[in-house]
């Protein structure tokens with residue numbers, strides 16, 4: 010049959026199935042094929058905390074959403090246009106986000122009575138008319154896969170595991186994705202297990218051919234390549250970009266990188282990535298606990314390494330005491346928090362931004378430290394460099410906030426020209442810096458740079474600079490233990506002023522207000538950048554004015570922030586928490602910053618931002 | 629290879645200008661003196677030496693050494709020192725700790741540093757009490773101990789620090805006491821010479837909150853009868869006339885006997901290098917507290933790859949194979965595409 014190929018400007022596909030169905034792998038492969046094809050894209054892996062939750066249940070559904078387009082996009086899409094469901098639970102768990110008229114591609118083999126019951130269907134949705142407003146394709150993915158694998162001598166049980174490749178092949182056909190790369194990838198990934206390679210290849214081909222020959226589909230679709238600036242691109246996740254940013258930063262500073270870390274979702278991938286990169290002189294240490302993770306990193310920092318520890322909210326809480334020590338020792342340290350739903354174990358695999366106040370204040374004593382946040386997966390690279398720059402220059406622990414959505418989500422990233430990254434100067438102390446009354450030259454570890462208020466960093470090894478530092482209050486200058494009450498107050502002020510002074514060393518916020526006429530400012534931080542930008546653009550497309558600011562530096566705030574906020578009648582702060590940034594803005598600048606809160610373990614939809622803006626603008 | 633000469637030093641060179649602030653009469657003074665006097669003999673440099681401590685009376689130690697030093701937080705010294713020692717294999721890193729610091733709040737870090745065999749010399753001053761917080765029982769205090777926090781007697785069964793260290797498969801484990809400078813220095817010297825984690829328990833008198841806790845075994849007149857010196861390769865015997873000794877029973881457990889009753893040949897010969905930690909562990913169980921004859925000296929000294937060295941070897945190997953890391957290559961390590 011002859012089919013047309015229809016052009017689409019964008020499509021949002023959601024792959025859903027059991028945790029063991031390989032949905033993340035399928036989504037990831039489809040994404041990579043689309044990225045190399047030249048689409049702009051954003052992804053949203055959405056999976057349960059259990060590695061293998063009970064099969065067939067709603068709790069066990071693992072999904073991967075990818076948004077591909079022929080123009081620039083910033084979110085994984087509000088709602089899928091196509092749902093690929095490998096079982097009834099995958100369908101049921103996602104029907105809430107499927108608008109009428111969208112497409113459902115279902116593996117009917119899995120819609121047996123038992124599986125339907127497990128998913129909580131009293132009647133089969135295939136027959137009860139509940140899907141009548143959707144375009145439904147019922148495809149026996151499991152049995153076709155088993156059939157094509159049988160010829161290769163693969164047992165049905167083993168072949169069943171390849172059905173996700175059938176789905177991938179089918180969707181690749183439907184959206185005219187190139188296949189060579191995926192086939193090459195299957196060979197590379199499974200080449201060591203010829204039978205698995207064979208089964209996956211056959212399943213993938215069968216899916217592709219099924220689309221071509223089954224006369225089920227009236228048309229194929231094409232999403233043309235987006236226009237990108239010239240350059241080399243990769244599809245990168247936030248955690249990978251962050252790991253690479255740390256490696257780049259260490260190189261820029263000519264410091265060996267030491268990562269002390271304890272496995273925790275969703276931060277572990279940074280530990281995995283860095284542990285592979287030992288050729289960069291990276292030392293990774295999987296510590297006995299979160300406390301030892303940061304402790305070892307701080308010890309390495311004392312020794313002259315770029316000390317880094319990575320964690321998520323519960324781990325950050327455990328690191329609190331050592332952070333206090335790091336503030337007192339005034340040593341460079343980068344602490345990465347990939348936030349997740351809390352409190353406690355909360356929603357380990359779901360995203361949230363609820364550690365902002367913990368990062369700001371979650372310590373004993375007056376212990377200010379810089380806090381910065383990445384705003385997109387690729388921005389994690391830059392944010393890691395900025396965190397390192399501040400840590401090294403100001404001899405301070407820095408908390409770098411990312412979250413599960415950024416960490417696991419991906420987007421195309423135009424690779425930077427690494428020759429222009431610049432340098433970070435560690436400026437190690439090399440000689441005594443003070444003369445005693447008797448004329449002897451001595452080293453004072455707390456004699457500060459008058460401009461930055463940073464103290465000298467003197468790793469062991471240099472004769473004449475031997476010094477002892479610790480968590481007890483230190484005398485200004487000499488760094489000797491001091492219980493003097495006015496000295497303590499002075500040191501408290503100095504530590505505060507040092508961090509506050511960093512505001513002179515960071516860029517002003519840029520206000521995106523094209524007309525200059527807006528009276529509503531939407532301000533966010535971290536991973537909400539994509540959603541807020543999309544919501545703002547939709548508002549503007551309707552002819553309304555709205556301004557946008559997105560913060561990377563949360564402590565200290567950029568110098569012009571107060572002025573910017575006060576220039577707008579309304580300030581809206583969308584956050585995946587109960588209003589933590591809005592609280593900070595209110596207390597710092599006395600502005601009526603209104604919170605838009607979402608705590609559902611998934612990013613804002615552009616429509617939610619748009620609606621909140623509309624409510625204020627009265628449109 | 630060029631050898632750079634180590635400058636000759638004296639105790640004074642190793643002493644900082646800070647006033648030592650332990651209670652007068654505290655056992656910590658004699659340990660500090662032993663260390664300061666030993667350092668010039670070790671053939672090491674001050675600038676390459678770091679003392680790391682946690683919290684407690686013992687933890688003030690680094691302030692008094694004219695070396696690099698880090699007075700950290702309660703219990704965490706082994707973790708912090710692990711980061712330092714593994715990232716700076718050129719340094720000599722000492723950890724100074726107490727029984728509460730090492731075995732209560734920091735127990736986890738201690739056992740992991742020991743099992744990993746990080747190149748640290750860990751000195752644990754055991755005074756069986758919390759001194760700095762003014763007299764609560766510690767994880768090594770005897771059962772039933774009356775303290776401020778246990779007015780009706782402590783319910784806790786104490787740790788035997790040597791057993792803990794051997795249980796964690798430490799590669800060097802020794803015990804000494806603050807009344808015998810020579811013995812302390814010998815143990816510290818051995819700990820320093822050992823590659824990997826060395827654990828030395830030092831019985832230390834807290835004369836303010838637990839005075840005389842070890843007097844019954846370390847007092848000059850009691851030592852001969854109450855301390856069982858461990859000497860590698862020698863039969864284990866003690867007593868004023870060497871009349872007592874240790875034998876291993878048929879079921880493997882150790883027992884103190886009159887030498888005369890079993891004959892000298894029946895005595896257990898001490899073997900520090902015995903690969904299986906069982907025998908060293910059994911030795912540590914001979915005494916459950918400082919009221920019984922107690923072994924002293926090196927329980928165990930075996931070789932196992934040092935953690936930091938292995939970590940460095942992995943880095944070296946990766947660099948030998950792949951060069952010293954090219955950033956552009958790294959960024960292109962996943963599939964990439966080019967837009968013209």
Ligand code: SF4
Pocket residue numbers: 649650651653654655656685755759760833834835836837
């Ligand atoms: S309290 Fe005890 S251990 Fe602490 S300094 Fe005083 S005597 Fe020494």
